[in-house]
Amino acid sequence: MNLHEYQAKQLFARYGLPAPVGYACTTPREAEEAASKIGAGPWVVKCQVHAGGRGKAGGVKVVNSKEDIRAFAENWLGKRLVTYQTDANGQPVNQILVEAATDIAKELYLGAVVDRSSRRVVFMASTEGGVEIEKVAEETPHLIHKIALDPLTGPMPYQGRELAFKLGLEGKLVQQFTKNLHGLATIFLERDLALIEINPLVITKQGDLICLDGKLGADGNALFRQPDLREMRDQSQEDPREAQAAQWELNYVALDGNIGCMVNGAGLAMGTMDIVKLHGGEPANFLDVGGGATKERVTEAFKIILSDDKVKAVLVNIFGGIVRCDLIADGIIAR
Structure with missing residues (x-):
């Protein structure tokens, strides 16, 4: 489950992490009032959707007047x-975030994921902030520096300093970076997250570190013990299917x-999609019915697949032994 940027920054504030002053708004009038609360411009206005690449699509803009803020809100x-990162239909814009503009001296990247191979939370940092980390990993992988958190000790101060030095930070920035890393690690562990991404983490012209953007992804399997995060869920950003x-x-x-x-098993499902692509086709979906499929579940799976108007044919690839094939047939007939 993903969170909006403004929701991520609300969490940052609870954990003492620095971020620009901002307000999420649902009407043009609220957006203008938010600018008044913040103070003198310039301001930054951002569409709130669960997708990256907002700036290139016109969803992020620096403005110098409240009239421009109103125009942006009315437009989006x-x-x-x-x-x-979206499909051709895009995602609905129900809120915009109005923030104080930040004087940026340098942009960094800081993120964390669960590394399944080492079974640990791994933090990644780079001097190449403001661009897709996947592009950095592909073209200049030596610019990405990593540390792994020990599950027994959690984040250690020396790890923050180690990353800070690799990023070329000096003086008070080392201390600030270490504090930010510890705070983000605490959020990750306490909130059962699967992803944290601060891109960019900026050094201001005043010499401070600020979390200019924030992307958080929660582990859906752990939401039962995270009631605060469940309340933040925005189903309008999710595909109803x-x-x-x-x-x-x-x-x-x-x-x-x-x-x-329609396939049983994630690996076979991905392999099936690859075969479709190899022979010039385009898969309409990934669908794993799982090893515990029932007739009713198979029927529902077909309904979901066929609810997509683009679907012209359905390829069923079932590995017998994990699921009874006659059960699959019964589910298809019932549809």
């Missing part, structure tokens, strides 16, 4: 923002192709 609220599939314990991800896929 109630519309859909299409970025390279994916939400429906989750209710039936189906792993479904919508794609842009026209060949529906």
Whole structure:
């Protein structure tokens, strides 16, 4: 489950992490009032959607007047923002974030994920902030520095200093970076997160570190013990088919192709999609019915696949032995 930027920054504030003063707004009038609360401009206005690439799509703008803030809000609220991380329909813009503009001297990257190979939370930092970390990893992997958290001790101060030195930080910035790393690690562990990304983490012209952006992803399997995060869920940002599939314990991800896929097992499902692509087709979805599939679940899976108007055919690839094939057939016939 992903959080909006403004929700991430609300969490940052609870843990004492520095971020620009800002307010989430749902109307143009609220946006203008937010600017008045913040003080003199310039301000930054940002569309709140669960996707990256907002700036290139026009969803982030620096403005110098309240009139420009109102115009931005009127232009985007109630519309859909299409970025390279969304599908062709984009995602709905129901809030915009109005923030005080920051004087940026340098942009850094700081993020954390669960590394399944080492079974630890791994923090990554880079001097190449403000760009996609995947691009940095592909073109200049030596610019990404990593540390792994010991599950017994958690984040240690020396690890923060080690990363800070590798980023070329000096003086009070080392101390600030270490404090920020500890705070982010604490959020990650206490809130059962799967992803943290601060891109960019900026050094201001005044010589301070600020979390200019924030992306948090929670572990869906742990939401039962995170009531605060459950309340932050924005279902308008989720594909309704994916939400429906989750209710039936189906792993479904919508794609842009026209060949529906129903498979049992995540590995076989990905392999099936690869075969479709290899032969010139385009998969319309990833769908793993799982090893405990029932007739009803298979029927529901077909309904979800066929609810996509782009689907022209459905490829069923079932590995017998994990699931009874006659059960799959019964589910298809029932549909």
